[in-house]
Amino acid sequence: MRGAAFWIVAVVIVVAGALGTRLVDNDFIFYASYFVLQFVVLATAWNILGGFTGYVNFGSAAFFAVGAYTSIALDKAFALPLPVLILTGAVASGLIGFGTGYLTLRLRGVYFAIATLALAVVLETLVINWHYVGGATGSYVIPPAEIFFFDTYVEGLFSLMLLLAVAAVAVARYINHSRFGRGLAAIRDDEQAAECMGVPTLKLKLISTTISGGLMGVAGAPYPFFVTYVDPVSAFSLDYAVNAVAMPMIGGTTTWFGPVLGALLLGSLQQWATVTISSELNRLIVGIMLVGFVILAPQGIVGLVRKYLLKARRP
């Protein structure tokens, strides 16, 4: 998509979403859409590091939860407005990403992946022992009674998440096409060669980890206001980590569009499956789809479509 066309589509989507809240009365649609959009942000964020740079983050749930718990703590302490909380959540998660990256990114990529897995466990331990934000029992957040322009609270949050999702995708798209993004792609394809060609690999990796972590924090920051009750088990749920990996893998990791496609497909499928079939079976489907796509279609749906188009062009 060309620059101007992308921005027009982006603005149209956000405005249409906001106006849609006026036309549609069914709150469940906005509730379900919020979850799907939240995964669009999470998958896009994961892909900036995982897809563009080739470093796997298994701790998406931790970054998400850092965003959520930053919101809870600051809301409780100072009752800051939501946009400020989203910003602080992004900064907190970005810093965690930077710290983890700084300690492990000089080694092989495997160590970073392992560190992120362990990070989720240790941050959960910290939150469980942090009584100010509710500890293991969790804490309630009282949402504001009224929200500007919108009829209900859920509609407002939905519109906000739509805006955040479009913004996250715009960031990913910008990186994808920029000089910075080409540097990341060089690291992904052959880090040694990139280093020899003068790509500042460590610096680029650290920036990429920080942006990726920060965007995951953005996805998590409004979460407490959406569910109104947060406990460590739900905020650090492995489902976030698995979905953040599975969605880009299913959509296709090398472009900004892949994770969006994967998140919309897999997210909607899960919302539908949770209502119609059991939620455990639905988790199993996600796991099997992840393994299946990794084995059979490593380039994801975008890769499959590309292959098909190439074949069609050359009969």
Added chain:
Amino acid sequence: MFTADLLLNAVVAGVLLGGFYAAVSIGLTISFGQLDVVNIAHPAFVVAGSFCVFVLNERFGLDPILLGLFLTLPFFLAGIGLYRVYFTCFERHGEESLRGLAFFFGVMFIVEVLLIMSFGVDYRLVDTGYIGQSIKLGFIGLPYRLLVPFVVSAVVTVGLYLYLSRTFTGRAILAVSQDRLALRLMGANPISIKQIAFGLAVATAAIAGAMLIVIGPVEPSLGRLYIGRVFAIVVLGGMGSIGGTFVAALILGIVESVVGTMFGPSWAPAVAFGFLLLTLAVRPSGLFGR
């Protein structure tokens, strides 16, 4: 009040706990340290082993450790099958890094979800005569539920060490971790050697699983708590050294136990992570690495 005998008790409990950690980590020492297969699903296999032991114990009432030994055979075969899939899909194309990791992550998640689907999220436990009893040596208590796993783990460690250093296949496994090409030139097939080694690594998960359910109740997502621990131990132990793994496991066990006694057990998982980060940042080649 934190007294000397409390500290000594914590250290002894830590040594016993460390022995058990060695059993959980040793499979990963083989697969990650020696074969360079980053099997992050290993702790999930250990928990799966626990549940297999639980089911068989309910039905036949046999000793859990004995059942763990029986289970090594099916686990060995499953490991060979898993390595086949991994090799044909990823390693052969040189795509093991990103997609291989995602593959094992997916396998880990599937194992966990399957366990939740068949057993629910409740804690399960086994009952044998020795669980709940302990030996008293002066003021130091040695509970059997920790002592038995420690002894079994030490036996497994020594057994694996002897197997890897004395037998032909064992030496071939060590060789494949050092130089694949050289092994092929010697007339051995590196893939079939790696296959056996990976099967062996998964087989240890069955015994470790039996120990896990002897030590305490088990629930399906327990494996996640062990990921940080086992990788910290394997890296600290020098990536692929059996003896190093055992020593590193004892160190982690002692530190965790002392921290748990001083600050409360809910802090224990953080210790392993601190260990892991510290090792990676300061000495990534491990204590005994070259």
